[in-house]
Amino acid sequence: MSEYTAPRQDGGRIQFRGEVMTQSAVNERVLNADLGQYEGKEVRLRGFVYTRRDLGGVQFLVLRDRSGIAQVVLSGAHLPLPESSVEVVGKVVRQAKAPGGFEVQAADLHILSAATEPPPVELPKVEWNANPETLLDYRYVTIRGLKDRAALKVQAVLVNAFREALLAQDFTEIFTPKIVSAGAEGGANLFEIDYFGRRAYLAQSPQLYKQIMVGVFERVFEVAPVYRAEEHATSRHLNEYLSLDVELGFVQSEDDVMDVEEQVLQHIVARLGEQCSGELAAFGAALPAFSGRIPRIPLMEARRIVTERYGHQIGGKDLDPEAERLFSQFVKDEFGSDFVFVTKYPRTARPFYAYFEEDGLTRSFDLLFRGIEITSGGQRIHDLDMLRRSLRERGMSEEGFEGYLEVFKHGMPPHGGFAIGAERLTARILGIANVRFARAFPRDRHRLTP
Amino acid sequence: MSEYTAPRQDGGRIQFRGEVMTQSAVNERVLNADLGQYEGKEVRLRGFVYTRRDLGGVQFLVLRDRSGIAQVVLSGAHLPLPESSVEVVGKVVRQAKAPGGFEVQAADLHILSAATEPPPVELPKVEWNANPETLLDYRYVTIRGLKDRAALKVQAVLVNAFREALLAQDFTEIFTPKIVSAGAEGGANLFEIDYFGRRAYLAQSPQLYKQIMVGVFERVFEVAPVYRAEEHATSRHLNEYLSLDVELGFVQSEDDVMDVEEQVLQHIVARLGEQCSGELAAFGAALPAFSGRIPRIPLMEARRIVTERYGHQIGGKDLDPEAERLFSQFVKDEFGSDFVFVTKYPRTARPFYAYFEEDGLTRSFDLLFRGIEITSGGQRIHDLDMLRRSLRERGMSEEGFEGYLEVFKHGMPPHGGFAIGAERLTARILGIANVRFARAFPRDRHRLTP
Numbered sequence: 049m050s051e052y053t054a055p056r057q058d059g060g061r062i063q064f065r066g067e068v069m070t071q072s073a074v075n076e077r078v079l080n081a082d083l084g085q086y087e088g089k090e091v092r093l094r095g096f097v098y099t100r101r102d103l104g105g106v107q108f109l110v111l112r113d114r115s116g117i118a119q120v121v122l123s124g125a126h127l128p129l130p131e132s133s134v135e136v137v138g139k140v141v142r143q144a145k146a147p148g149g150f151e152v153q154a155a156d157l158h159i160l161s162a163a164t165e166p167p168p169v170e171l172p173k174v175e176w177n178a179n180p181e182t183l184l185d186y187r188y189v190t191i192r193g194l195k196d197r198a199a200l201k202v203q204a205v206l207v208n209a210f211r212e213a214l215l216a217q218d219f220t221e222i223f224t225p226k227i228v229s230a231g232a233e234g235g236a237n238l239f240e241i242d243y244f245g246r247r248a249y250l251a252q253s254p255q256l257y258k259q260i261m262v263g264v265f266e267r268v269f270e271v272a273p274v275y276r277a278e279e280h281a282t283s284r285h286l287n288e289y290l291s292l293d294v295e296l297g298f299v300q301s302e303d304d305v306m307d308v309e310e311q312v313l314q315h316i317v318a319r320l321g322e323q324c325s326g327e328l329a330a331f332g333a334a335l336p337a338f339s340g341r342i343p344r345i346p347l348m349e350a351r352r353i354v355t356e357r358y359g360h361q362i363g364g365k366d367l368d369p370e371a372e373r374l375f376s377q378f379v380k381d382e383f384g385s386d387f388v389f390v391t392k393y394p395r396t397a398r399p400f401y402a403y404f405e406e407d408g409l410t411r412s413f414d415l416l417f418r419g420i421e422i423t424s425g426g427q428r429i430h431d432l433d434m435l436r437r438s439l440r441e442r443g444m445s446e447e448g449f450e451g452y453l454e455v456f457k458h459g460m461p462p463h464g465g466f467a468i469g470a471e472r473l474t475a476r477i478l479g480i481a482n483v484r485f486a487r488a489f490p491r492d493r494h495r496l497t498p
Numbered sequence: 499m500s501e502y503t504a505p506r507q508d509g510g511r512i513q514f515r516g517e518v519m520t521q522s523a524v525n526e527r528v529l530n531a532d533l534g535q536y537e538g539k540e541v542r543l544r545g546f547v548y549t550r551r552d553l554g555g556v557q558f559l560v561l562r563d564r565s566g567i568a569q570v571v572l573s574g575a576h577l578p579l580p581e582s583s584v585e586v587v588g589k590v591v592r593q594a595k596a597p598g599g600f601e602v603q604a605a606d607l608h609i610l611s612a613a614t615e616p617p618p619v620e621l622p623k624v625e626w627n628a629n630p631e632t633l634l635d636y637r638y639v640t641i642r643g644l645k646d647r648a649a650l651k652v653q654a655v656l657v658n659a660f661r662e663a664l665l666a667q668d669f670t671e672i673f674t675p676k677i678v679s680a681g682a683e684g685g686a687n688l689f690e691i692d693y694f695g696r697r698a699y700l701a702q703s704p705q706l707y708k709q710i711m712v713g714v715f716e717r718v719f720e721v722a723p724v725y726r727a728e729e730h731a732t733s734r735h736l737n738e739y740l741s742l743d744v745e746l747g748f749v750q751s752e753d754d755v756m757d758v759e760e761q762v763l764q765h766i767v768a769r770l771g772e773q774c775s776g777e778l779a780a781f782g783a784a785l786p787a788f789s790g791r792i793p794r795i796p797l798m799e800a801r802r803i804v805t806e807r808y809g810h811q812i813g814g815k816d817l818d819p820e821a822e823r824l825f826s827q828f829v830k831d832e833f834g835s836d837f838v839f840v841t842k843y844p845r846t847a848r849p850f851y852a853y854f855e856e857d858g859l860t861r862s863f864d865l866l867f868r869g870i871e872i873t874s875g876g877q878r879i880h881d882l883d884m885l886r887r888s889l890r891e892r893g894m895s896e897e898g899f900e901g902y903l904e905v906f907k908h909g910m911p912p913h914g915g916f917a918i919g920a921e922r923l924t925a926r927i928l929g930i931a932n933v934r935f936a937r938a939f940p941r942d943r944h945r946l947t948p
Contacts, residue, residue, distance in 0.1 A: 094748045096713070113716065114717065128909075160748070161911050162909060163907060163908050164882060165907050167908060197714050201670060204671040207671060207673075208671065211658070220651060221654040221658065223723070223920075225723075225938075225939045227700075227737075227946070241700070244729070250677075257939060260638045263546070263638075265647065265651075266564040267564065271721075272722070273675075275677070287677075451948055454638070455639070458581045458617060458638075458639045458642075459578075459581040459611050459612060460583065461544070462610060470673075487673070488672060488673060488674055489674060489707060
């Protein structure tokens, strides 16, 4: 019956854009990062023209592939526009000045796909002359630059480490709806959808759904986009971002939740150290300092410290951005930690579902990382009567929350959780000032493309 | 400085709902599935009341936790409503008739969170008397049933195996926008969003974005929801579903793409065998049959076989659902495979970006699994002129595709990819007739809650 299976070998001939190339003895493609293993041998490279220089009879090409860059020296070749996809077959020679210490000497190159115009900015020089809006307008090609892509690689590694740490602790991954009938925290800042003529919204958070799923799997996580229709356009907000959500049942207090987040962050830092040293170096970024345990300090204490030590007066109930920065500095100096949990927020500073004590404080926390909040979390109310009381005491009506309340008729165990904003964490790790550059295709107040 | 870290031990006292329990020597909670390791010892269990029976002086309780169920025998206890969260401390005794071969004998139980009403259906008996619409209306509690949750567990394992297989082959995970300015395949079936007064849409697929990302990382994947505003309400369609997307560059043909999908599916089947034997058993489902390679059979050949062997006449250019079923049967009988690639679809049956040959066929494929299509894929057009020709020959205008075309000015390498619908694959593995039950909270034409 094998006549039905398609032939796997096609006689060693590859056809690209009408041009037929005969495969030589050098069949397998080699990645740029592996050149050192092939000194003196002939290799086949594929990738993109990152930079090119023609010195008359000799041409220099920096080829970029998924593993990194390599220098190629050619003679008599016609070099295509930057970002063209090419294939080169040549000999690997030791060359101290070349990236990685080796270069490839080749006669010619095959164009796999020619760029028809150069990129709007010189990708290798982006940091010297970058206009952020231009970079975002042409993001579909500017993200090819080594530094921009490094940020996205760090994010991919970080997200995978998040999942690894939770799977190892018996958490189950969930996939909850992003089209919802109501907001989790009231009606503000929701994007509206036309759902077959009915009004629906984009989910601001998987809050209720992850709570429900505690009743199913006890310990759950989700990695998915969330949406905030916030008008403000700051360097730390996105209208669509990736939320790393966790929720677990049978907790005794918010300390159990912080324990899990601590383990998750520790694993993320470890994985970044193992897999992203090059990416961190591209930003001149140090691995986050992680001093064993993350300090847990009550909000009132944090406010006192900021005022007494730094003379910074804070309005409101929370920490303002400057206070977050100062307090993080304090923690770094005193504990050697880039992370700090600020705990025990007053009820007025937290949503209605936060578990509260009679002293008016909640079993909640924020996580500050290098001066910016990247997580909110805490224990949730699991008791229906307490939940109703919380709404009542805030002057909120049960209207619109009927579906939410219904769930709590079915024996929800004590539970809590947290969420990490993936782009904020990435940006903060790498020292990226504008969080847009920690997302492949950011959406903001004014930006809907690319 | 340790005065700032919150106390980790609170004197062995746990407070739930005002009730203070003293922790005994039995400190750590034990999972139901691990009871056999504690024969003759005292253990602490936590979980949900799955079933309860009171025989006067003796009460029988089946306790459900994330690991499975356990039988608990009590005396003189008052059993709370089903789905209440409880804690039990008791002695593990061998009992042949109990699930797992052990039961726990306890004096009493602590209620952690009392259900205030019973679930609308008896969860352990759902399959005997289930009305699908009722089950979906009360999904927030019906998914706690062992069989419903097993489907979601299988999906979680399957999705993780998908990622594992790709990460092992140097793919990078990407996160692309779900709020888009235009549809990837024209304007049909798009959900519309009010984006700060502008019209935007929910992404039907990450098609263009994953192609762009080939220029960045060469080999990419994404796990994310996609949206189809299709009016029809069938048992195989969802309006929001989880798409497992893959795209890779520097391919020679669609065979390279099928090679990757083959490896991914092989790993998924292996992981399900290792991690989900109980879940498969709950559905009486066999692991998908995977006979080494997946047969690759051209569409025209498949149509001929269905007509000649089974006398089934097919209209249109594709296979109809009955033809898909018959052809899958043929492949199972002849090759012992539950999977088959149907290849070389005519241009008219594929989107404009499918790479085509001069004979009018495309380098494309569908993957059928047990009689249903779970994947579309193929090589894409990477050349700008060919892409323009494709639009022109279809009578399509370049208007609305300017952003798409722009990307191909920058040397896109030959590339291709595929997408797997996670819920369809899950449903088909387990023999779930209605794909809604392979999603935690399905969205369809009429369903927006829970």
